[in-house]
Amino acid sequence: MKPTLHRRRFLKTLSASATGITLSAAARAAPGSRIGIAVIGTGGMGSNHVRTLCGRQDIEFRWLIDTDADRAAAAAKTVEERTGQKPRVSQDLRHALDDAGVEACFMATPDHWHAPGAILAADLGKHVYVEKPCSHNLREGRLLIEAAERNGVAVQVGTQSRSTAHVRTVIERLHSGVIGEILVAKAWNSQKRADHGRQPDSNPPDSLDYDLWLGPVPKVPFKTTYHPAHWRWFFHFGAGDFGNDGVHDIDIARWGLGVERHPDVIHGMGGKLFFEDDQQWPDTLYCGFEYKESGRKDRQLVFEQRIWSPYVQEGHENGCAWYGTEGYVVGGKAKGWQIFGPKNRLIETIESDGVDLAGHHEDFLRVVRGEGNPVDLHAGILTNHFSSSLCHLGNLAWKTGRVLHFDPTGETFPGDEDANAGLHREYREHWATPKDA
Known part of the structure; x- marks a missing residue:
């Protein structure tokens, strides 16, 4: 055929x-x-x-x-x-x-x-x-x-x-005002990943059509770290662990914070502090996203990643926290949530019933x-575009090594050619290429 x-x-x-x-x-x-x-x-x-x-x-x-x-x-x-x-x-x-x-x-x-x-x-x-x-x-x-x-x-x-009952419940609580006006949200990814080593260029396995696997990506020699599992730690193919596990948690955190748009200001710092292997994305990453509001208080979203550390935060390997004017919420999709009110009084515990694929x-x-x-x-694609883009914007702030000022409506960095270059990619000439990408 x-x-x-x-x-x-x-x-x-x-x-x-x-x-x-x-x-x-x-x-x-x-x-x-x-x-x-x-x-x-x-x-x-x-x-x-x-x-x-x-x-x-x-x-x-x-x-x-x-x-x-x-x-x-x-x-x-x-x-x-x-x-x-x-x-x-x-x-x-x-x-x-x-x-x-x-x-x-x-x-x-x-x-x-x-x-x-x-x-x-x-x-x-x-x-x-x-x-x-x-x-x-x-x-x-x-x-x-x-x-x-x-x-x-x-x-x-x-x-x-987004379709998991206990996550939807905690978001409902947050949006109902259980901890007052939420000004800061935080997401994190703390877990011990494997060292991938340093692999030479090699031939792909006989079962793999490497040309099709690459698809729109400019052709690069095959490495055993690319397939079957570790491609995501390389610039051409993925967005690091921020785009892997981190995107789940930053999506929940943004959802609870109640911002349905891109941020105005992006901060990023990190590096490869632990691994000495081939992976290109940082094993340690800290990103901050500022949402400048008109007619209400500004809001901030924070992301932390340490993929070399088995020492988790607040008892959760991957988790979120929201800080409001009348309390805070902390927890994660795997273990559930705790809601605290004034004077750190525990108001409610929401148990996890697993993630509902x-x-x-x-x-x-x-x-x-x-x-x-x-x-x-x-x-849906619009709301997830706002969450997936946080991974790309945070990674870009880390790559450029400076604070980035973003136009959320035009989806550009005004007057910043270097940063704007990171909003798209180079595609192979003979493969399907999105127009104006």
């Missing part, structure tokens, strides 16, 4: 707000029918999606795509054993995108493929569940918003805490079925 999308470029993008997204008639699943899906990227988080989706009766696995043929085959075996279905497999996502029977794609590739692959799918009228972060750089996030709007499709991002799938698929519009999604 020859894909009709052979090295195509993205369709013309349009400037518009994602708040205008409504589901097109063509994009709605037929009532009572099974939803045809493709899972694109079947290792790591992709394998979690496959296993969880196998528990549903309302979907048809039509394609399993992975540039590593062994991974695609393993996922196909799982699907057949658990559901009896025999999906087709390929290393090339264009086979799935060419299939009119695919109504929704689950995009669980490395980060550098998230937005390019999702935009291709959206431009063919397919709904997309894309893993976090939704973009490799800030500009890609905006292009994905525009693609979702012009095609009338749902785009849900894989920050599944299946519930996040259902939130996406109900919109695919036509039971709601994309703006109703728990982790």
Whole structure:
């Protein structure tokens, strides 16, 4: 089967707000029918999606795509054993995108493929569940918003805490004013990661189509640290652990703080204080985001990362805290939350019941079925763009080594060419390239 999308470029993008997204008639699943899906990227988080989706009766696995043929085959075996279905497999996502029977794609590739692959799918009228972060750089996030709007499709991002009951409960408490006016929020990621060593250039495994794996990224020699798991610690492919685990917690923290926009001022400091391996992103990172408000008090959001330390904060490896005029809240998605009022009096404990990946799938698929519009999604593309961009902006402040002043509406750094260069990336000439990216 020859894909009709052979090295195509993205369709013309349009400037518009994602708040205008409504589901097109063509994009709605037929009532009572099974939803045809493709899972694109079947290792790591992709394998979690496959296993969880196998528990549903309302979907048809039509394609399993992975540039590593062994991974695609393993996922196909799982699907057949658990559901009896025999999906087709390929290393090339264009086979799935060419299939009119695919109504929704689950995009669980490395980060550098998230937005390019999702935009291709959206431009063919397919709904997309894309893993976090939704973009490799800030500009890609905006292009994905525009693609979702012009095609009338749902785009849900894989920050599944947004569909998790105990997280939603603590956010409701915060927004109800339980600790007064919230002025500062904090998120952190403290855990002991592995040292990746220093690996020489080498040949990719026979099962991997490395050219397709690279996709839109300028061609670089293969290293064993890139595949299967550690690509995210390299500039070309990921956003470090801030874009991996950290994005979940900064998303929850921003949600509780109640800011639905980009920050005005970004601070960043950090470095490789512990590891002496190949990874390029810092193992230690501190970022501050200032939201300058008109008619109310300014607000601040803080992120801390130490991926060499097993010594966690407030008893939580990954967590959040909010500080208000009448109390504070501290906790994490894994263990739950404690709410303290005046004089540090414990008001309420909210227990964790785990993170609800299946519930996040259902939130996406109900919109695919036509039971709601994309703006109703728990982790729709617009709100997640604001969270994913915090990773990119914080990393950029660390890279430049200075305080950055951002135009939240225009999504630029006025008069700062060096910083603006970090809002987009270079793409390979012959691969799908988002217009104006």
